[in-house]
């Protein structure tokens with residue numbers, strides 16, 4: 001999938017801007033603080049309603065304005081289906097449109113555009129809390145597994161209900177139906193997540209061999225958050241039952257897939273603490289590119305790749321390597337940099353360069 005156009009209105013420094021990206025690598029060049037990252041943020045917003053920069057959402061709206069708007073025409077392969085996606089945020093709420101029609105659920109919009117993002121905060125995938133790693137897998141499942149969203153919602157609903165009951169004087173029988181729900185949907189969630197991690201393994205091994213060969217073979221390990229995954233629904237039900245006393249004291253549910261995690265062990269660095277900061281970045285980059293590739297294998301089209309401030313994240317050799325890889329796959333990508341990086345000569349798609357200057361984006365001849 002790719003963006004044929006992108007328009008921003010009242011998003012941070014931009015009053016109004018529009019660009020028509022190319023189908024291959026798009027480079028956004030400009031000085032610090034001119035708005036390069038904001039263009040990537042706009043793409044991320046359309047795909048998830050959140051900014052990879054975090055922080056308060058209202059900071060996204062241009063100072064003094066009531067609302068921001070982002071619009072894009074998306075082209076979905078293989079049939080070249082065109083979809084107009086619009087997202088706006090007022091001080092109170094988001095609203096979304098597809099082909100001009102308002103959509104009730106934002107997730108309907110997010111299903112149309114899959115974006116894989118590498119940015120300075122991405123190292124949290126390795127060094128941050130487990131929520132980053134769960135979100136990584138759940139992002140893929142949301143896009144490739146039709147049942148995922150309904151399983152995830154049912155699990156979350158049962159979790160909220162059990163947590164609310166845990167805060168009241170305990171009546172064990174009241175917990176029973178919610179624990180059955182949690183076990184049923186939790187076991188399904190665990191199966192999907194484990195299967196996705198297994199699917200990623202070959203691509204991840206190839207990416208690590210390419211970007212961080214010194215680390216040797218990589219082994220992913222999933223930990224299901226309480227009971228062994230192989231014990232399935234029965235095991236999770238038993239774990240919930242056993243944890244009742246402790247959970248009541250805590251006031252929340254301490255076992256289940258909402259506590260799950262995964263890790264990577266390398267031949268040359270069996271524990272995460274042995275990775276240098278730079279190696280961490282290369283591992284994260286490998287995970288994200290492997291994720292994009294696995295997505296493409298399942299969906300038959302690539303997600304859009306956005307890579308913020310790439311030249312300051314990677315050394316020259318790894319930057320060249322990454323650009324070569326990007327040029328070799330049929331994915332649309334967006335890169336920001338303060339100075340134009342040297343782009344590979346051979347590319348399977350046309351490349352395009354844009355200059356960003358204090359809230360304006362201009363296409364450069366390339």
Ligand SMILES: Nc1ncnc2c1ncn2[C@@H]1O[C@H](COP(=O)(O)OP(=O)(O)OP(=O)(O)O)[C@@H](O)[C@H]1O
Nearest residue numbers: 012013032033034035036037038059060061062063
């Ligand atoms: N709500 C807002 N209203 C107006 N301007 C804003 C708002 N939020 C941020 N800005 C401005 O928008 C610009 C944001 O720029 P952005 O982070 O996209 O720049 P950048 O080119 O990626 O910078 P760098 O190279 O330093 O990372 C900054 O000049 C910032 O002060």
